[in-house]
Amino acid sequence: xxxxxxxxxxxxxxxxxxxxxxxxxxxxxxxxxxxxxxxxxxxxxxxxxxxxxxxxxxxxxxxxxxxxxxxxxxxxxxxxxxxxxxxxxxxxxxxxxxxxxxxxxxxxxxxxxxxxxxxxxxxxxxxxxxxxxxxxxxxxxxxxxxxxxxxxxxxxxxxxxxxxxxxxxxxxxxxxxxxxxxxxxxxxxxxxxxxxxxxxxxxxxxxxxxxxxxxxxxxxxxxxxxxxxxxxxxxxxxxxxxxxxxxxxxxxxxxxxxxxxxxxxxxxxxxxxxxxxxxxxxxxxxxxxxxxxxxxxxxxxxxxxxxxxxxxxxxxxxxxxxxxxxxxxxxxxxxxxxxxxxxxxxxxxxxxxxxxxxxxxxxxxxxxxxxxxxxxxxxxxxxxxxxxxxxxxxxxxxxxxxxxxxxxxxxxxxxxxxxxxxxxxxxxxxxxxxxxxxxxxxxxxxxxxxxxxxxxxxxxxxxxxxxxxxxxxxxxxxxxx
Amino acid sequence: xxxxxxxxxxxxxxxxxxxxxxxxxxxxxxxxxxxxxxxxxxxxxxxxxxxxxxxxxxxxxxxxxxxxxxxxxxxxxxxxxxxxxxxxxxxxxxxxxxxxxxxxxxxxxxxxxxxxxxxxxxxxxxxxxxxxxxxxxxxxxxxxxxxxxxxxxxxxxxxxxxxxxxxxxxxxxxxxxxxxxxxxxxxxxxxxxxxxxxxxxxxxxxxxxxxxxxxxxxxxxxxxxxxxxxxxxxxxxxxxxxxxxxxxxxxxx
Numbered sequence: 001x002x003x004x005x006x007x008x009x010x011x012x013x014x015x016x017x018x019x020x021x022x023x024x025x026x027x028x029x030x031x032x033x034x035x036x037x038x039x040x041x042x043x044x045x046x047x048x049x050x051x052x053x054x055x056x057x058x059x060x061x062x063x064x065x066x067x068x069x070x071x072x073x074x075x076x077x078x079x080x081x082x083x084x085x086x087x088x089x090x091x092x093x094x095x096x097x098x099x100x101x102x103x104x105x106x107x108x109x110x111x112x113x114x115x116x117x118x119x120x121x122x123x124x125x126x127x128x129x130x131x132x133x134x135x136x137x138x139x140x141x142x143x144x145x146x147x148x149x150x151x152x153x154x155x156x157x158x159x160x161x162x163x164x165x166x167x168x169x170x171x172x173x174x175x176x177x178x179x180x181x182x183x184x185x186x187x188x189x190x191x192x193x194x195x196x197x198x199x200x201x202x203x204x205x206x207x208x209x210x211x212x213x214x215x216x217x218x219x220x221x222x223x224x225x226x227x228x229x230x231x232x233x234x235x236x237x238x239x240x241x242x243x244x245x246x247x248x249x250x251x252x253x254x255x256x257x258x259x260x261x262x263x264x265x266x267x268x269x270x271x272x273x274x275x276x277x278x279x280x281x282x283x284x285x286x287x288x289x290x291x292x293x294x295x296x297x298x299x300x301x302x303x304x305x306x307x308x309x310x311x312x313x314x315x316x317x318x319x320x321x322x323x324x325x326x327x328x329x330x331x332x333x334x335x336x337x338x339x340x341x342x343x344x345x346x347x348x349x350x351x352x353x354x355x356x357x358x359x360x361x362x363x364x365x366x367x368x369x370x371x372x373x374x375x376x377x378x379x380x381x382x383x384x385x386x387x388x389x390x391x392x393x394x395x396x397x398x399x400x401x402x403x404x405x406x407x408x409x410x411x412x413x414x415x416x417x418x419x420x421x422x423x424x425x426x427x428x429x430x431x432x433x434x435x436x437x438x439x440x441x442x443x444x445x446x447x448x449x450x451x452x453x454x455x456x457x458x459x460x461x462x463x464x465x466x467x468x469x470x471x472x473x474x475x476x477x478x479x480x481x
Numbered sequence: 482x483x484x485x486x487x488x489x490x491x492x493x494x495x496x497x498x499x500x501x502x503x504x505x506x507x508x509x510x511x512x513x514x515x516x517x518x519x520x521x522x523x524x525x526x527x528x529x530x531x532x533x534x535x536x537x538x539x540x541x542x543x544x545x546x547x548x549x550x551x552x553x554x555x556x557x558x559x560x561x562x563x564x565x566x567x568x569x570x571x572x573x574x575x576x577x578x579x580x581x582x583x584x585x586x587x588x589x590x591x592x593x594x595x596x597x598x599x600x601x602x603x604x605x606x607x608x609x610x611x612x613x614x615x616x617x618x619x620x621x622x623x624x625x626x627x628x629x630x631x632x633x634x635x636x637x638x639x640x641x642x643x644x645x646x647x648x649x650x651x652x653x654x655x656x657x658x659x660x661x662x663x664x665x666x667x668x669x670x671x672x673x674x675x676x677x678x679x680x681x682x683x684x685x686x687x688x689x690x691x692x693x694x695x696x697x698x699x700x701x702x703x704x705x706x707x708x709x710x711x712x713x714x715x716x717x718x719x720x721x722x723x724x725x726x727x728x729x730x731x732x733x734x
Contacts, residue, residue, distance in 0.1 A: 424572075428532075433569040436529050437583035437639065438557035438590070447582065451573025451622065 028087040033080055035059065038186055041086050045155050045189075048162055058175040058185035065179045072371040072403055073311050073340040075284065083218045083249060085187045140204065150195040151206055154222050157193030164195055168226055172255040172292045172319070180251040180313075181288040184220045188253065191221035196231040196262075205461055207236040218249040225255070227262035229295065234265040234461060250309075252287045260295030260322065265303070267460050268316075272308035279338025279367070282310025289316035290346075293325035293354075301328035302345065303459045310339060315373065317346035320354035320382075327356040330456040335368025335400070344374035344405075349382040349415075358389040361453050364400035371403040378415040386416045393423040394452050396445070424452075482507045482678045483548075483647055488539035489703075490527045497523040499703035500539070505647070508675040512689055512714060513682045515700035516722040521682045522566060524700070525651040529563040530556050543647065557583075558590035560646030564636035564653050571623040576635065577605060579623045580642050587643060608641040612668045630661035637668040648672070649680045654688040666691030686718035 029040050038059055042052040067078070144151050150161060158165050175185040192208040208223065227233055250272060256264050266289075275282025285308075291300035302316035318327025329345035347356035362370040376387045393402035402423055410417065426448050434444030450457070457465050483505040490498040497520045505511050515521050527534050528541065530553035541548040548556060571579065584604075585595040596604065605619060614634065624632050633653055640648055650669065654662055669692050673679065681692055689697070689711065697713040698705045701722070707713065 427569075429569045430571055432531060432553065433565065433571070434579075434583075435553040436557050436563055436565075437579070437643065438554055438586040439579075439582050440554050440586070443582065443586070447574050447579070448571060451571060454573040 028084050031082060031084050033059075033083070033085060033187065037085055041187060041189060044086065044088075045158070047158055050162070050166055051158055054169070054175065055186050058182050059187075061176055062179070062182040062186055065182060067179050071313055071342040072369070072373075072405075073313060073342050075311055075340075078249060078284070080183075085218055085220070086189050088189075144202075144204075147200055147203070148197040149200060149202055150193065152193055154188070154191040154193050154224065157224070161193070161195070164226065165193070165224070168224060168255065168257055170255075172257060172290045173253050173288050178288060180286040181253050184222060184251050184253045184288070187218075188220045188222040191223045191252070193223070194225040194233065194235065196225075196227045196233045198228040199230045200228075201231065202233040205234050205236050207238070209238045218251065220250075221252050223252070223254040225257070225264060225266070227256075227258045227264050227298075229259045230261045231259075232263045235267070236461060237266070237268045238271070248282075249284045249286070252289075254287070254289040254316075256291030256300055258291065258293050258295060258298035258300050258322075258325075261297045262295060263299040263301075264291060265301045265461075266291070266316070268302075268304040268306075269460075270304065270306045270308055270312070273310075274308045274339050275310040275337065277337050277366075279310070282339070283308065285309035285312045285314065287312075287314040289314060290319065291317070291327070292319045293322050293327060293351075295325070296322040296351075297324045298322050299326040299328070301330070301459070303328075303330040303456065304332070304343075305456070305460070306331070306333040306341060306343060309341075312339075312341040312343055315344050315346055317348070318356065319348045319350065320356065320385075321350045322354075323351040324353045325351055326354070328459075329356075329358045329360070329374075330459045331360045332363070332453045332456045333361070333370055333372075334363045335365070335370045337366040337368065339366075340369045340371075342371040342373055344372045346375045347377070347387060349376075349378045349385040349387070352381070352383045353385070354382055355386045356388075358387070358391075359455050360389075360391045361456055362391070362393045362402055363396065363449060363452070364393070364402050365396040366400060368400045369403070370401065371405065373405045373407075375407040375409070376417065378410040378412050378417075380411045382412050383414050384416075385412065385414070388418045390420045390455075392421070392452065394449065395423065395425045396449075482544055483680075484542040486540050486542075488524075488527070488541060489537045490523060490534050491537055492523060492534050496537070497703050498527065501700075501703070501705060503698065503705065505678045505680060507646070507678055509696065510673065510679040510681060510692065510694045512692075512694035512697045512711075513680060513700055513705075514684070514686070514697060514714065514717060514722075517684065519700040519722075520703040521684075521700055522651055523703075525563055525649050525680075525682055528556075528561065528649055529553060554586070555590070557643075557645075558587045561649070562640050562643055562645030562647065563649045563651060564633070564640060566652040566655060568624045568627075568632040568636055570625045570627075572625050574623050576619045576621060576623050577602075580605070580619075580639060583639075584643060605642060608638065611671055612638045612641055613664070614638050629656040630658070630665075633657060633661070633665050634668065637665055637672070641668070641672055646676065647678045647680070649682065651682050652684065653681070654683055654685060662688065663691060686714045689714045 029037060035056060038055050039052065042055055141151060173181050175182055194206055196202055225233065225235060256266060258264050270285065272283035272285055273281065293300055300318050304316060306312050312333065316329060320327050327347050331343065333341045333343050335341050344360060345358055347358065356376065358374055360372045362372055364370040370393065372391045374389065376389065378385045389406060391404050391406065395402055404421055406419060408417060426445060430448055431441055431444045434447065435441060485501050485503040488498050488501040501524060513521055523534060527536060536549055543559060543561065551559065581601050588595055609616065609619065618631060618635060624635060627635060653665060657665060666688065681688065681694060694711055697709055697711060699707040699717065
C-alpha cells in the first residue's frame, strides 16, 4: 500500500489556503459570559426589548444545562468564560454602500474568492458576508426587494422586520433545544435573514459567507429562512477561518420554515480551519440546523460538504409536519489528519405521505474519525411515510475510522423504510489500474473520491459543486458522457 | 521495441522470474504460454510496474529507454498498455471520464494538446464502432456491474482509444465463453498494426486460434524454455505443459 498511502498523505497534507488573518481594528467586548455581557451585545445592536428578553431567558436556561457527552468526538473541556462573545470590525458609521466598507475587508473577501462588488459577482448569486460577529455587506438587496424578498443581516431583520422575527425565531429550534443552540440563543451576534413572499421564486442563489477573523472569539450566528406559500429559494453557505493554534468555537443555529407548496434548498460548503497536521488548533463546529415543512407539499433539502473544522457536530434535520412534505439530506464529510466529524440528520415524519431521503458519504483519511449518526422517526399519524437511507464510508489509509449509528423509530405500520450501508477502502488495485492508464496517483485518488461523492455533488448548485470538488482536491468529474 | 535481458523478479520474498530474455519488434505478436505459477502474469505486472513486484536483476529496454526506472504512469504514457486479467471497478467514475483523463495524461506527456470533450467523444464513437461496443457500457462507471466478458471487452476498448505502442494482454481469455472469446479476439485483431507490438499471455491455446501469433514462448519456472512459431502452441495443446517441461529437462541434462 506504499504508494496509495503516500498519495493520501500528500492530499492530507495540502496547505489550508484560507488561513490568513486580516489586520483590522476590532471592536470587541470583554471576555466571558454573564447577563451584563448579553445586555451589552443587545445594546450594541440597538435591539428591541423582546430580543433582549429572549436572550436572557435562553441564558438562564443554559445555566441549567450540561454540555452533551454522547457524541463520538473527543476534545478538551471548553472554558466558556474565556471566550470573547462579540467582535466586530471597527467602522465609523454603518456603511451605506460598499464604497464605505473598509478596503481591508473587501480585500479579505476578494482573497477568499468572494467578490462583494456587485458588478463582479457571479450572475445569480446574492451574498451576505458575515465577518466575526457582524454582517458586513449584503449584495443585491434592492433588486430582491422589488420582488418582496427580504435578504439582510439578522440584525437588520430584528430592527426592521421585528414581527417576522418574533413570529418565527425559535419556532423550529426552541431556545431550550440543546446546550449549544441555547448558548447561541443567548449570545448570537448576527447572521442572515431571508423571507420569500407568497408565490415568488427567488431568481438568484442567496448566499452567506461566514468568516472568523479575530482571535479567541466565538462565532454564534443565526440564520432564519421563511418560504411563504408556493415560494422557492436556494440558499448557499460558505465558511473559512484563519489558522490559529487555539481552538475556536462556532455554534450556529439555522432555522428553515416552508409553508404550503414551498421549497427550500440549503447548501453548505464548510471549510473552517481544521487544525494542523498534529491536530493542534481548528474550529469546533457545533451547529444546530433544522427545517420545518409546516405546509402541505412543502420540501426542504439539505446538502452539505463538510471538509473543515477540527470537530464537526451537526445534524441538519427536517420536521415533516405538512402532509405530502419531503425532506432530503445529502452529505459529504471528509476528515483528515486528526479531524473528527459526528454528523448526520433527523427526519421526523408527522404528516401523511411524507417522504425522506438520506444520502451520506463519509471519507476518512489520516487519523480522521468519521461518524454518521441519523434518526428516522415515523410518528403514529404519519400514514404511508417512506424513507430511504444510504450511508457509505470510504477509508483512505489504515489509521482512520468510520462509524455508523442509524436509529429508526416507527410507530405506524404503513411505513416503508429502506436502509443501505457500505464501507470501502481505496485499494492499491484501483490506484494501480489508473496509473497503468497514465493517470497519476494523486489524480486517481481524487477521481475515486469524487466518484464516491457523485450522488451528493450533483445536488449542489453549479458554482458550489465546482468549489466542493476543488476542496476535495479533485478534477472535474462528469464533464463528458 | 522491447528488449528484456536476464530479468529476475520476486514477489513477497519468493523468486518468480529467473532470467527472462525476450525481444519484441514493432508489428509482431508474441504469445507467452505456460502452466499456472510459471511466472506469466508476474512478467506482465513487472513490465507494467506493479510496486509489489521487486526486480532483483536484469534490464528492460523500451524503445531504448530503461523501462524499469519509470513510474507505472510514465510507462503508460510512453506507450505501454496492459489489459488486466481482473479489471478493477471504480464506482461513480464513468468510463468516458476515466478514459478522457487517461488519454489527456498521455497526450500531455507527449507534448500534444489535450482533447476537448467534443473531439474526445468523436474519437470514442469511432472506436466504439470499430470494437462494436455498446454505447451504454461506456457511459457506465468503470467496470462496475460489468459481466466478465464486458470487462475484458472494455479493456480492449480502452486499448483502442489509448492506442499504445506495446500492448500486453494478461489472460484476456480467462473466464470467457467461446462467443465472448471470439468477439474479444476480433477486437484485438482489428487493432493489429505494423507500429504496434502485442504480447498475448495465455494459459490455453484456444485463444491463439483466433489471435494468430508470430512467435510462441513457453514459460516454466520463471524462464522461457522454448520458443517457436505458431505451431508450437498446437504442439503444447497436444502434449501438455508437463511434456514440454520434461523435454527441456531431459535435453538440458
